[in-house]
Amino acid sequence: MTGAAIILFWVVCALAGPQLVPYDPYATDILGALAPPSARHWFGTDQLGRDVFSRVVVGARDILVVAPLATALGVAGGVVLGLVTGYYRGAVDNGLSRLVDVLLTLPLVIIALLALAAIGASTATVVVVIGVVFTPLVARTVRAAVLSQAALDYVAAARLRGERGPYILFVEILPNVAGPILVEATVRLGYAVFTVATLSFIGFGIQPPSPDWGLAISENYGLIGGGIWWIVLANAAAVASLVVGVNLVADGVQEALAT
Amino acid sequence: MLGRILAKRVALSLITLWLLSVIVFAGGQLLPGDVARAMLGPLADPRAVANFNRQFGLDRPAVVQYWDWVSGFVTGDMGRSYALRSPVAPFIAAALGHSLKLGAVALVLVVPLSIAGGVWAALHAGRAIDRVVSLVGLSATILPEFVTGIVLILVFGVWLRVLPITADWPEGAGPLTQLRYLILPSLPLVLALFGYLARMARAGTIEALAADYTRTAVLKGLPWRAVLWRHVLRNALLPTVTVIATQLGALIGGLVVIEVLFRYQGIGSLIFTAARQKDFPLLEAGVLTVGAIYAVAALAADTVAALLDPRIRHGASR
Numbered sequence: 420m421t422g423a424a425i426i427l428f429w430v431v432c433a434l435a436g437p438q439l440v441p442y443d444p445y446a447t448d449i450l451g452a453l454a455p456p457s458a459r460h461w462f463g464t465d466q467l468g469r470d471v472f473s474r475v476v477v478g479a480r481d482i483l484v485v486a487p488l489a490t491a492l493g494v495a496g497g498v499v500l501g502l503v504t505g506y507y508r509g510a511v512d513n514g515l516s517r518l519v520d521v522l523l524t525l526p527l528v529i530i531a532l533l534a535l536a537a538i539g540a541s542t543a544t545v546v547v548v549i550g551v552v553f554t555p556l557v558a559r560t561v562r563a564a565v566l567s568q569a570a571l572d573y574v575a576a577a578r579l580r581g582e583r584g585p586y587i588l589f590v591e592i593l594p595n596v597a598g599p600i601l602v603e604a605t606v607r608l609g610y611a612v613f614t615v616a617t618l619s620f621i622g623f624g625i626q627p628p629s630p631d632w633g634l635a636i637s638e639n640y641g642l643i644g645g646g647i648w649w650i651v652l653a654n655a656a657a658v659a660s661l662v663v664g665v666n667l668v669a670d671g672v673q674e675a676l677a678t
Numbered sequence: 679m680l681g682r683i684l685a686k687r688v689a690l691s692l693i694t695l696w697l698l699s700v701i702v703f704a705g706g707q708l709l710p711g712d713v714a715r716a717m718l719g720p721l722a723d724p725r726a727v728a729n730f731n732r733q734f735g736l737d738r739p740a741v742v743q744y745w746d747w748v749s750g751f752v753t754g755d756m757g758r759s760y761a762l763r764s765p766v767a768p769f770i771a772a773a774l775g776h777s778l779k780l781g782a783v784a785l786v787l788v789v790p791l792s793i794a795g796g797v798w799a800a801l802h803a804g805r806a807i808d809r810v811v812s813l814v815g816l817s818a819t820i821l822p823e824f825v826t827g828i829v830l831i832l833v834f835g836v837w838l839r840v841l842p843i844t845a846d847w848p849e850g851a852g853p854l855t856q857l858r859y860l861i862l863p864s865l866p867l868v869l870a871l872f873g874y875l876a877r878m879a880r881a882g883t884i885e886a887l888a889a890d891y892t893r894t895a896v897l898k899g900l901p902w903r904a905v906l907w908r909h910v911l912r913n914a915l916l917p918t919v920t921v922i923a924t925q926l927g928a929l930i931g932g933l934v935v936i937e938v939l940f941r942y943q944g945i946g947s948l949i950f951t952a953a954r955q956k957d958f959p960l961l962e963a964g965v966l967t968v969g970a971i972y973a974v975a976a977l978a979a980d981t982v983a984a985l986l987d988p989r990i991r992h993g994a995s996r
Contacts, residue, residue, distance in 0.1 A: 525698070525927065525930075525931075525965070525968065525969055525972070526928060526930055526932075527931065528931045528934055529930070529931060529965055529968060532934070532949060532950065532953045532965075533702065533705045533706060533953065533962075533965055534705055535953070536953035536954070536956055536958075536961060537705055537706060537956075537958075609820065617822050617823070617824060620824045620935065621934070621935065621938055621950060622954070636824065636828065640828065640939075643828075643832060643836050643843075644836070644843060646836065648832055648836060651828055651832070652828075652832060655825045655828050658822065662820055662821055662822065662825075663820065666816075666820045
């Protein structure tokens, strides 16, 4: 539940951020640049004099759009693919298992780097690339769940009734595998947040001038040698809290559905 | 028996690697569209573009390009870099050497730490220390490496000033100096792996402690020390070994970020630079090399597991 609270906090920030923050996140104030945390600027200011606290609050928006979208795309694709391969089996099924094994050998960041170098990084392409890579991974879990359902009586009964394939898949089987799908979705969301933040940090994710946290860290990282630590720490703490929040929720969902 | 199982695994690995090469090639050569234009700029003379294409063999059909690339790769010729106009292989080799050093430091630190942590937690299962170890481990695992890396840099490099914040040591530095520069970059990797490895060690130890052979050993009158070393640990560590290999993927992914963060010229940094410059021969070679290393490591882990557990060797189900 702590996890849900954390996520809710950031969602509120993302949605209502611009209204709630004391300063305009994009307003510059060169004279007041690089000020350490104080009562006026809780997290200090960056090199353009922008209030870091406001930027951190508003920075929630991009990652909370990209990561869930990518996860949704991957889960949608994975559910369809998993249902089809789990129910129909056959050559496609074997090919898919091989493909998933291949994809699992490489970490998401490296695959994403390759794809994004090829097609150029932007919010949209990041969503698509992560979604596409997630699809076979989700499909694998869905397929396993479908396999255990497909042997049960209600499926055979539906078949005997003369129901068509798509009906059996989506109306009969899908509701019964919703639990594992939900667990998988929350776990994938955790990976998505992790990956989007990492990609933004190395410049292949969310693009400037967004106040996104990973981007802010990479932009201000060079300053810490000179003792300017607050910008980086604030954004890093934000990323950490969101990742922990999502994982707590994923654990909670898993526990709740393990019955 | 061992030979047959190994042969099957090797064959599977080769197929997986082949599939990977196709995916990597498709991603690098087919996705980007007109690479020549991207490298030379949109106002480039069409003759310059054609020259570029001819020079790098980009005007041939895709299948021919693929075959050329793959057969070259296997024999050690990884093509020529677009940006550097020179063969790719030496860069990959050098970068790999650096990354292996970093990886070795990380592994030397994390394996004993996590095994010790896991076993200790198992011996005190359910008590406070167990919960603390699990919690710390899990929290560290889920955090992105650049977050833990930056916090570590802040604490040890900036505030306490005990360790250098980048990993490029001066020319000709001895192994001890190199080690000093490598400790901080290895810590995020250690943290990323610790949680999962410790959990595996803990689970394996708990299972081994509850097993019949442990009870027999104790009842036989064997001193607890001997029971632990000779029976419990041997069985507990088997799953841990296999898990180390699978975590290698996460290690490599973390390498990209860590090496960029610490300005270390390893394979992760190389892949990143290649991606940034759209230097596809270098990028593809790097990714495929990483994949090959992972496949080899997985194979090695399977072999070690088979060697340690006679049941696997003789094909019996566990």
